[in-house]
Amino acid sequence: MMTDEQRQHAIAVIQQALPALEWTLQPAKIKRLSRDFHWFSPLLTEQLAGKQADAVVRPRDEEELRQLVCACAQHQLPLTLRGSATGNYGQLVPLEGGLLVDMTGLNQIVALGNGTVRAQAGIRLADIETAARPTGWELRCMPSTYRLASLGGLYGGGFGGIGSINYGPLAAPGNVLSVKVMTVEPVPRVLTVPAPEALLLHHAYGTNGIILEVELALAPAHQWIERLDVFDDFADALNYANACVRSPGLVKRQVALLATPIADYFSHLKDRYRTGQHAVISLIAEESEGLCASLLPRHRGSNAIRQFSEEARTRNGSLMEYCWNHTTLHALKVDNTLTYLQTAFDPLRYPQQILQMEQHFAGEVMSHIEFLRDIEGNLTASGLQLVRYTTPERLNAIMQIFRDNDVKINNPHVLQVEDGKQGVIRPDVVAVKQSLDPAGLLNPGKLRGWALRDQLELDSNPLTRATRESPTT
Amino acid sequence: MMTDEQRQHAIAVIQQALPALEWTLQPAKIKRLSRDFHWFSPLLTEQLAGKQADAVVRPRDEEELRQLVCACAQHQLPLTLRGSATGNYGQLVPLEGGLLVDMTGLNQIVALGNGTVRAQAGIRLADIETAARPTGWELRCMPSTYRLASLGGLYGGGFGGIGSINYGPLAAPGNVLSVKVMTVEPVPRVLTVPAPEALLLHHAYGTNGIILEVELALAPAHQWIERLDVFDDFADALNYANACVRSPGLVKRQVALLATPIADYFSHLKDRYRTGQHAVISLIAEESEGLCASLLPRHRGSNAIRQFSEEARTRNGSLMEYCWNHTTLHALKVDNTLTYLQTAFDPLRYPQQILQMEQHFAGEVMSHIEFLRDIEGNLTASGLQLVRYTTPERLNAIMQIFRDNDVKINNPHVLQVEDGKQGVIRPDVVAVKQSLDPAGLLNPGKLRGWALRDQLELDSNPLTRATRESPTT
Numbered sequence: 013m014m015t016d017e018q019r020q021h022a023i024a025v026i027q028q029a030l031p032a033l034e035w036t037l038q039p040a041k042i043k044r045l046s047r048d049f050h051w052f053s054p055l056l057t058e059q060l061a062g063k064q065a066d067a068v069v070r071p072r073d074e075e076e077l078r079q080l081v082c083a084c085a086q087h088q089l090p091l092t093l094r095g096s097a098t099g100n101y102g103q104l105v106p107l108e109g110g111l112l113v114d115m116t117g118l119n120q121i122v123a124l125g126n127g128t129v130r131a132q133a134g135i136r137l138a139d140i141e142t143a144a145r146p147t148g149w150e151l152r153c154m155p156s157t158y159r160l161a162s163l164g165g166l167y168g169g170g171f172g173g174i175g176s177i178n179y180g181p182l183a184a185p186g187n188v189l190s191v192k193v194m195t196v197e198p199v200p201r202v203l204t205v206p207a208p209e210a211l212l213l214h215h216a217y218g219t220n221g222i223i224l225e226v227e228l229a230l231a232p233a234h235q236w237i238e239r240l241d242v243f244d245d246f247a248d249a250l251n252y253a254n255a256c257v258r259s260p261g262l263v264k265r266q267v268a269l270l271a272t273p274i275a276d277y278f279s280h281l282k283d284r285y286r287t288g289q290h291a292v293i294s295l296i297a298e299e300s301e302g303l304c305a306s307l308l309p310r311h312r313g314s315n316a317i318r319q320f321s322e323e324a325r326t327r328n329g330s331l332m333e334y335c336w337n338h339t340t341l342h343a344l345k346v347d348n349t350l351t352y353l354q355t356a357f358d359p360l361r362y363p364q365q366i367l368q369m370e371q372h373f374a375g376e377v378m379s380h381i382e383f384l385r386d387i388e389g390n391l392t393a394s395g396l397q398l399v400r401y402t403t404p405e406r407l408n409a410i411m412q413i414f415r416d417n418d419v420k421i422n423n424p425h426v427l428q429v430e431d432g433k434q435g436v437i438r439p440d441v442v443a444v445k446q447s448l449d450p451a452g453l454l455n456p457g458k459l460r461g462w463a464l465r466d467q468l469e470l471d472s473n474p475l476t477r478a479t480r481e482s483p484t485t
Numbered sequence: 486m487m488t489d490e491q492r493q494h495a496i497a498v499i500q501q502a503l504p505a506l507e508w509t510l511q512p513a514k515i516k517r518l519s520r521d522f523h524w525f526s527p528l529l530t531e532q533l534a535g536k537q538a539d540a541v542v543r544p545r546d547e548e549e550l551r552q553l554v555c556a557c558a559q560h561q562l563p564l565t566l567r568g569s570a571t572g573n574y575g576q577l578v579p580l581e582g583g584l585l586v587d588m589t590g591l592n593q594i595v596a597l598g599n600g601t602v603r604a605q606a607g608i609r610l611a612d613i614e615t616a617a618r619p620t621g622w623e624l625r626c627m628p629s630t631y632r633l634a635s636l637g638g639l640y641g642g643g644f645g646g647i648g649s650i651n652y653g654p655l656a657a658p659g660n661v662l663s664v665k666v667m668t669v670e671p672v673p674r675v676l677t678v679p680a681p682e683a684l685l686l687h688h689a690y691g692t693n694g695i696i697l698e699v700e701l702a703l704a705p706a707h708q709w710i711e712r713l714d715v716f717d718d719f720a721d722a723l724n725y726a727n728a729c730v731r732s733p734g735l736v737k738r739q740v741a742l743l744a745t746p747i748a749d750y751f752s753h754l755k756d757r758y759r760t761g762q763h764a765v766i767s768l769i770a771e772e773s774e775g776l777c778a779s780l781l782p783r784h785r786g787s788n789a790i791r792q793f794s795e796e797a798r799t800r801n802g803s804l805m806e807y808c809w810n811h812t813t814l815h816a817l818k819v820d821n822t823l824t825y826l827q828t829a830f831d832p833l834r835y836p837q838q839i840l841q842m843e844q845h846f847a848g849e850v851m852s853h854i855e856f857l858r859d860i861e862g863n864l865t866a867s868g869l870q871l872v873r874y875t876t877p878e879r880l881n882a883i884m885q886i887f888r889d890n891d892v893k894i895n896n897p898h899v900l901q902v903e904d905g906k907q908g909v910i911r912p913d914v915v916a917v918k919q920s921l922d923p924a925g926l927l928n929p930g931k932l933r934g935w936a937l938r939d940q941l942e943l944d945s946n947p948l949t950r951a952t953r954e955s956p957t958t
Contacts, residue, residue: 186734
């Protein structure tokens with residue numbers, strides 16, 4: 013690892029060599045830009061305290077990025093890629109300082125048509141939606157932070173979200189078609205990697221390659237109606253949500269179930285329903301909404317909010333921004349002693365498990381359930397439960413109780429890729445890093461497998477189908 | 486039951502009263518129009534031998550139909566509705582003679598827009614597709630006979646088919662929005678019945694109400710690519726098909742698996758692949774096809790046919806017409822000693838069951854597997870296996886072996902609604918008949934529950950949400 017002094021020196025040299033780039037050197041600004049939403053986790057807040065970059069650069073095009081990468085490789089300076097910083101795992105927080113590369117300048121749509129889009133990593137997801145919808149298409153899946161979140165950020169550290177009820181997570185075969193990456197070498201190479209190998213760079217926190225562009229398949233756009241329906245009984249709310257989920261003829265983009273008191277945390281909405289009610293937020297295609305109207309009374313629910321998604325988005329009032337980790341954000345704004353979990357229920361018995369956990373943890377863990385298809389197309393549920401935080405020990409004990417009830421935990425309170433969703437050290441992911449970032453300069457410390465690479469059997473050419481862009485110099 | 490003489494007399498009187506209607510009275514023509522594809526079943530062929538109408542009428546509009554229904558009700562003459570006669574259960578074959586009402590004159594699209602269509606029962610499904618596609622929509626599900634099959638026929642005796650891999654069967658909540666029906670009474674009423682009650686008239690063989698119009702939700706139209714891929718090993722073909730099915734990011738409209746020698750029966754295609762190969766026919770969205778190309782070699786398959794669906798349809802060469810019961814038709818054209826089954830596999834272990842049954846019946850029962858979502862959104866498989874027919878006893882024994890292996894049989898060799906897919910006598914379906922056809926004139930003999938209506942507890946008003954059209958006289 014470089015010393016502070018060595019890094020400062022390297023940065024000074026690079027800055028002098030590339031003075032035309034957009035540099036940020038003020039300490040307060042660097043500190044701010046080195047944060048994301050990892051403060052959702054009291055554990056990450058503690059572990060990441062004081063971690064930050066030494067400088068931030070915002071390349072305006074691929075050529076500026078290339079110059080920067082070239083310089084970092086020459087000086088062996090760590091670099092970490094930054095999108096819009098809407099993640100909650102500290103993905104972008106540099107553990108070993110170095111350069112923070114703000115990718116939001118690379119924000120162009122490269123190609124749009126035939127149900128696909130190829131765009132630069134720094135583009136905001138909302139901008140893809142805005143460009144695609146007039147052509148009759150929309151994103152297949154996107155986080156609740158789509159207004160700010162970047163494509164590269166979603167790819168490097170995201171999951172899916174809104175739309176995953178149809179298409180599964182971003183990682184499900186068919187959603188990502190290819191990525192364009194830059195290597196971290198003195199003479200950086202640019203490769204196009206088709207799926208499925210492209211997925212080896214997904215959710216690796218930007219440790220094993222610099223994503224320049226992502227090519228995605230799109231979904232046909234629908235006229236969505238956003239609904240918030242309320243229920244006095246949790247089981248009724250669950251059953252209503254699940255009936256929506258399990259009707260293949262009911263076209264939807266999103267179904268979330270929020271146990272009381274979660275909806276009471278929604279300061280801008282809570283006047284529309286009674287305190288203490290359970291809520292279901294859904295996005296339903298216009299042609300399917302009649303079915304909700306007939307399902308709702310059967311489950312003793314009533315409608316509290318109903319709006320056209322298009323119109324709601326125009327005035328920044330979309331209910332999509334009350335789902336997935338926006339739910340957590342709204343709650344934490346009201347009560348900053350809360351934290352959250354990430355859980356995956358069993359496709360064969362998620363309704364029972366959800367009820368059981370809601371009853372078991374009454375008051376301490378609040379059910380926030382998102383319905384989705386898993387990577388094999390099974391309808392199932394995942395949880396972003398809110399937790400009244402007391403101690404790390406209790407938080408870990410709670411997670412263990414979920415595990416003991418066969419609910420999988422994707423721990424969001426850990427720093428390294430492998431300790432969260434990925435679960436294990438994946439030699440193929442590490443091999444990609446060896447191939448694209450041989451000196452290990454990208455986001456050091458985040459990929460646990462890298463430190464153990466000598467003990468792994470690594471494929472020397474893990475991206476066999478990648479094609480190299482001919483150098484443009 | 487009326488005698489032959491009584492019926493002849495009634496028809497003569499009605500014909501005299503309504504001479505302007507389009508009557509068919511030539512015996513040969515009546516006989517021909519009284520048939521459908523029930524000859525797929527040697528058992529039905531025998532049971533329905535000699536069954537036919539006494540006359541056929543083709544009303545040109547709702548008013549002509551109303552006059553006819555009014556007359557039938559006055560004379561207590563049985564009437565059976567006929568679409569395009571592409572069914573295979575003898576749905577339209579009159580068991581007790583009477584009038585056969587050819588509905589193909591009522592073939593207008595009433596409303597199209599916002600992802601829904603309302604059309605008259607006699608319209609061909611292909612005509613809905615043709616009208617909807619330029620607006621960016623298509624049918625959610627349709628039989629392989631869509632070129633001829635009528636909307637009312639699909640509703641009265643059909644299932645779903647192409648597209649059910651996404652939307653489930655036609656009966657899945659959300660696919661049908663409402664139906665307009667006419668009662669069989671001296672003064673016929675016209676009612677609009679919203680879903681879910683509308684479904685009480687679905688797959689009842691037209692016994693419990695005259696469907697005038699059906700309102701359907703549509704699917705966004707995609708550019709589909711039709712593929713026929715071939716494999717030397719059945720398990721490879723199964724695994725490839727299932728990988729397509731279970732990738733939520735792979736957008737498809739149809740996936741069928743055909744064990745050898747089924748593809749060899751396809752006279753117009755068989756030069757494109759070797760004899761003895763297993764085939765998978767799929768319709769894949771253009772933006773998803775790259776995934777097939779990467780899945781195929783992994784399962785040791787190769788592509789034999791690839792064509793754009795739009796173009797194939799224009800020249801009447803669509804591979805959709807080799808799926809569902811068109812598969813059976815192509816095989817029977819080559820070998821008329823064959824017959825078929827209808828089976829439903831278990832969503833939790835259909836791949837194992839499919840392999841097991843293919844091995845068990847090698848040579849006698851040929852696996853023709855269709856993948857779909859069931860009514861609860863589970864991905865699963867159903868079979869339209871081809872059978873080398875020997876005796877009724879052996880056919881029944883084969884079906885029993887499937888049942889013994891937990892594969893459900895929807896017997897296509899029986900006459901009555903309840904003995905096939907419906908499985909049991911449904912008092913709500915019978916109650917609809919009592920309400921809309923109080924004298925039991927519609928397609929008599931097909932609804933077993935009707936004869937037992939005195940032993941059932943029938944709701945006197947089963948269509949509470951129906952609205953009545955104000956009389957137009």
